[in-house]
Amino acid sequence: MVKSPEKVEDDHAREAGKVLASRQRAERRASFEFRALSTLPAALFVVILIVLLVRAWPILQQKSLVGLLLGDVWRPSEGQFGFLPFIAGSLWVTVLAMIFAAPVSILCAIFLSEYARPTTKALIKPLIDILAAIPSVVYGLWGVLVIVPWVQQSVGPALGRWFPFLPLFNSSNPTGYSILSGALVLAVMVVPFIIAISYEVMRTVPRGYHEASLAVGATRWQTVRYVVFPRVAGGLIAGVVLGTSRAFGETMAVLMVVGNNPIIPHSIFDAAYPLTALIANNYGEMMSIPLYDSALLASALLLMLIVLLFNVFAALALRRATAREQA
Amino acid sequence: MKRMTRRHLEELIAQGLMFLSLALVAGSLGWILFTIIQRGAPALTWDMITKTPKGGFYMGKEGGVLNAILGSLYLALGGTVAALVFSLPISLGLNIYIPRKSRWALLVRSLLDVLWGIPSIVYGAFGFTLMLALGMRASLLAGIITLAFVELPIMVRAMDEVLRRMPRDLENASYAMGATRIETALRVVLPQMLPGLVTAVMLAFGRGIGDAASVLFTAGYTDRIPTSLMDPTASLPLAVFFQLSMPYPEVQKRAYAAALILTILVLLVSFLSRWISARLSRYSIK
Known part of the structure; x- marks a missing residue:
């Protein structure tokens, strides 16, 4: 049919x-x-925040926030939890690392985006990627084998001899496991990171701006300084801030070279004990001492909030930069 | 003429500083690689990569770090797969289903940036708390879950970057032919983003294999090769860390060798990712 x-x-x-x-x-x-x-990233963020807050709650309830943040005695077995030595340790190492890393990174980024020929660029960029890929324990090992002895045997004695009047360069710590060692290792670790962000930002400046500047007779550096820089300053600040945040949170490499002594440091040759090292060294084994676990999770919460703060700051810097660009 | 010389002097100084910076960075890299190879290579024997630790290993007796090599691969592989399962839909969702300029997309991206910046030690502490709450012990599974948290934002951000750079016309052409969004996502966008996808996955894998802080509390450490998800698992970064803290020079040398193995693995992943992504990008529309 x-x-x-x-x-x-x-x-x-x-x-x-x-x-x-x-x-x-x-x-x-x-x-x-x-x-x-x-919605998962948002959910994960909220869950982490809540979990840390809930676990840190016991200590936040029993001790005053000011006493925790500004207390300088850390004796968990006697119930004394002062975070100041750790906060100070983190700040010293991070700030010193950024003093080394920020100018070097930005100069490298300028070279890559404004000076380098494509072939040079193709040669250098993989190097920076490799630097970014090396795991932090390997950096730590390098620090232990190279930086610590160098600081101990050469840098420490030399600076102590040349500047005996500067307390910043004098210390009773003879080991080389010091803030300076931590900062040097950390600086090498965050350099590729800041270069990557700064380079991306600088590439957004249109070619025509350079050509106009060069055409009226400016040198390349003048072009960078008067044409490129004002446009990307916000982005560069954002890159440095994000690098600082990264340095602040770095754990293993710093922990291996910084000495881990819970005192408030006064010299770059003193040992320090950053917040991240505090968690890494003690978490998971202190269940018997009351409030210890809560104190460590409070420091994790503190780390997270600091990172959040850095991020907000970087976002604002970037937004201001782009807003001016559009106006 | 005087102004001329001054600005040229400035140019010269600036260039000098740039070369100095570049030399410092390249020099540091060279120095690191040199140190790791110089110290690691003599200690890197066949036993190191084919044997697990035998009795007295941590006092300098026989054995190798096969447990840590395999442990790291299991952990990073598991973490990467787990992260990929969520990252791909999240990044596609952010670019195809949610209006790009909407407040929600902006918020999710900002939170991803924050998650990306959270130190892995915080993820480690969070993972450990989660693990205890679920009644688990330190194990391969707990390590994988924690690593997945660390890798997720890395992966999503890398994929998002790829998707945002993709030409809009490609997507619009697909809609114009009457394709639905899911059809566009899976049959047009996904093949096009493949090279970038590989890079993102390999980037996260490389990060995962080298991350010590997140698995410190959650994966445990053992001399045996794990046979189930519930077994504790050794990892290379922790093998380096623990062996370095032993007082015996023989054991410390093994830490150098383990660091060399780890570095080689990570560089291999990095090169492989470049190579695969270059090969795949021949098939995408330029």
Whole structure:
């Protein structure tokens, strides 16, 4: 039996309708699933914050916040939890590392985006990627084998001899496991990171700006200084701030070379004990001492809030920069 | 003429400083690699990569770090797969289903930046708390979950970057032909982003394999090769760290060798990612 043409058309239409319906069903389901999943980063952030807050709550309730943050005695077995030595340790190492890393990184980024030929760029960029890929324990090992002895045997004695009047360079710590060692290792670690951000930012300046500047007779450096810099300053600040945040949170490499002594440092040759090292060295084994666990999670919470602060600051710097660019 | 010389002097100084900076950075890299190879290579024996620690290993007797090599690979592989399962839909969702300029997209991206910046030691502490709450012990699974948290923001951000740079016309052409969004996402966008996807995955894998702080509390450490997800698992970064803190020179030398193995693995991942992504990018529309 042969179907009439109308019947065939009907069949086709029904078939097509079915296909369309199933495609629409798939689309609706996918739309729901994808939207739901994209809330995951937000959920993860909130959950981490809540978990840390809940676990840090006991100590936050029993001790005053000021006493915790500004207390300088750390004797968990006697119930004394002063975070100041650790906060100070983190600050010293981070600030010193950024003093080394920021200018070097920005100069490298300027070279890469404004001076380097494509072939040079193709040679240097993989090097920076490698530097970024090296794991932090390897940096730490390098620090232990190279930087610590160097600081101990050469840098320490030399600076002590040349500047005996500067307390910043004098210390009773003869080991070389010091803030300076930590900062040097950390500086090398954050350099590729700051270069990457600064380079990306500088590349956004349109070619025409350079050409206009060079055409009126400016040197390359003048072009960088008067044409490129004002446009990217916000972005560079953001890069440095994010690098600082990264340095602040670095754990293993710093922990291996910084000496881990809970005192408030006064010299770059003193040992320090950063917040991250505090958690890494003590967490997981202190269940018997009351409030110890809560104190360590409070320091994790503190780290997270500091990172959050850095991020907000960097975002604001970037937004101001782009807002001016558009205006 | 005087102004001329001054600005040229400035140019010269600036260039000098740039070369100095570049030399410092390249020099540090060279110095690190040299140190690791010089100290690690003599201690890197066949036993190191084929044997697990035998009795008295931590006093300088026989054995190797196969447990840590395999442990690290398991951990990083598991963490990467777990992170990928969530990262891909999140990044596609952020670029196809949610209006790009919307407040929600902005918020999620900012939070991803924050998550990306959270130190891995904080993830480690969080993972450990989570692990205790779930009644688990330090194990391969707990390590994988914690690593997945660390890797997720790295991966999503890298994928998001790729997707944002993709030409809009490609997507619009697909819609114009009547394709739905999920069809566009899976059959047009996904193949096009493949080279970038590989880079993102390898980047996260490389980060995962070298991360010590997150697995410090959660994966445990053992001399045996894990046979189930519930077994504690050794990892290379921790093998370096623990062996270095032993007072025996023989054991410390093994730490150098373990560091060399770790460095080689990480560089291998980095080169492989470049190579694969270059090969795949031949098939995407320019």
